[in-house]
Amino acid sequence: MADTPTLKPTLGLFSAVMLALSVVVGAGMLMLPGLVFRSAGPDAYWSWIGDSLMSLPLLWVFVRLGRAHPSAGGVSHFVRVAWPRAQAGVAFVLLGAFGLGIPSIALTGGYYVAEGLALPGGTATAGLVAAALLVGAAAIVRHGATLASRWQNAVMVALLLILVVLAGSTLPRWGREFHWPDAAALPAVWQGMALAFFSYTGWELFAALSEEMRNPRRDFPLAVVISFVAVSLLYLGAALAVQSTVAVDDPRLIRAPFLPVVEALVGGASGRAALGGLVALIIVANLVGAVWAASRLVFDMGRNGFLPAALDAGRLDAGGTPARALATVLAGFLAVIGFHLIGGVPLDALLTLAGQNFFLLYLACVAVFVKIVPDRRERAFALLALVGLLAFAGAFGWSLLYPLALFALPYAARQGRVVHFGRAG
Numbered sequence: 001m002a003d004t005p006t007l008k009p010t011l012g013l014f015s016a017v018m019l020a021l022s023v024v025v026g027a028g029m030l031m032l033p034g035l036v037f038r039s040a041g042p043d044a045y046w047s048w049i050g051d052s053l054m055s056l057p058l059l060w061v062f063v064r065l066g067r068a069h070p071s072a073g074g075v076s077h078f079v080r081v082a083w084p085r086a087q088a089g090v091a092f093v094l095l096g097a098f099g100l101g102i103p104s105i106a107l108t109g110g111y112y113v114a115e116g117l118a119l120p121g122g123t124a125t126a127g128l129v130a131a132a133l134l135v136g137a138a139a140i141v142r143h144g145a146t147l148a149s150r151w152q153n154a155v156m157v158a159l160l161l162i163l164v165v166l167a168g169s170t171l172p173r174w175g176r177e178f179h180w181p182d183a184a185a186l187p188a189v190w191q192g193m194a195l196a197f198f199s200y201t202g203w204e205l206f207a208a209l210s211e212e213m214r215n216p217r218r219d220f221p222l223a224v225v226i227s228f229v230a231v232s233l234l235y236l237g238a239a240l241a242v243q244s245t246v247a248v249d250d251p252r253l254i255r256a257p258f259l260p261v262v263e264a265l266v267g268g269a270s271g272r273a274a275l276g277g278l279v280a281l282i283i284v285a286n287l288v289g290a291v292w293a294a295s296r297l298v299f300d301m302g303r304n305g306f307l308p309a310a311l312d313a314g315r316l317d318a319g320g321t322p323a324r325a326l327a328t329v330l331a332g333f334l335a336v337i338g339f340h341l342i343g344g345v346p347l348d349a350l351l352t353l354a355g356q357n358f359f360l361l362y363l364a365c366v367a368v369f370v371k372i373v374p375d376r377r378e379r380a381f382a383l384l385a386l387v388g389l390l391a392f393a394g395a396f397g398w399s400l401l402y403p404l405a406l407f408a409l410p411y412a413a414r415q416g417r418v419v420h421f422g423r424a425g
Helices: 013-024 027-068 075-082 084-116 122-142 145-168 171-177 183-200 203-212 216-243 258-265 268-303 323-341 347-372 376-408
Strands: none
Touching: 013 145, 013 203, 013 216, 013 268, 027 075, 027 084, 027 183, 027 203, 027 216, 027 258, 027 268, 027 347, 027 376, 075 084, 075 203, 075 268, 075 347, 084 122, 084 203, 084 258, 084 268, 084 323, 084 347, 084 376, 122 268, 122 323, 145 216, 145 258, 145 268, 183 216, 183 347, 203 216, 203 268, 203 347, 216 258, 268 323, 323 347, 347 376
């Protein structure tokens, strides 16, 4: 029997932090401040604060698991440690999460670029731009981990500086926004948290890159902690920049909430064009990290026999890159964009469905932690986080049927056996 293929460890700490940021920062920050503001009104920034606070125990659990069990399987591998038979179902929930979330990132970039550059064609043009961004990101990933990580490092440093300047330029207006929400506003804040949670996803995708780290036990937890602090501050700044500049009934809140912010700061067509270029760069950086991680997850599903052998997704090419897995995820992402263009599903629905799947994957991590960690105090802390997550899950409603169906997909109807397709030799 052939040896199981493994990925080469090439990533140091700095590259790991930049990759974590690139996976997390993207469509969520560009799109959701407007959608959450439209949903929660003047209390919207509390939704972002609430999600940051709620994510702290989750990330602590996540860091512990990633440090102890690095693998391209990410969350599905964590679940395998506790419940081996559940790995396939969780892998398909993860597949359903990034299968909708990553095309949403690309579509966000497409809408921003199309509107910022005033391109004709409306939704169709935005879809073409989104497809081009995905293909470009996949091409960068295809050339290997070393080149992709160097490109990501340079781009993310520049983008972080630009984003800090953009959010900070509205700082004088933030003072009038701060207030404590009253009891009547809490349901809106709660719904805003459910919508904004997509922005706090990405670390579960980032976990799929831990197999490629030179020192995952040290670098994985550090990369998660550093990136979490950075993105929490960026999200709050972005939310306040939008909320303090844009009217709650402005129609651009749905597709391009930063466009009126830039127009207010810079003005004119030049500001719109500059924003279009900046957003394209942000989205490509985000997509490179996300496509990189997604291809590794599909590679892991292929080498574990969870996908049809005809896809040959569990094979590495001569350069050590999972090219077949990369081609598989790219084809799936382009299909989702096509479905969106024909009116099959709106962008906010894609974001919500992906966000809830990622949320449930965090919940799975906490459940694994409770089962495998022997320390009673740590388990008690994790149980509190689990109770909070279960209560929060009610905000998603009937859409929870989507991940439940995905979880059941790889199992045979009789006796609950895993459908194992085998790995192409």
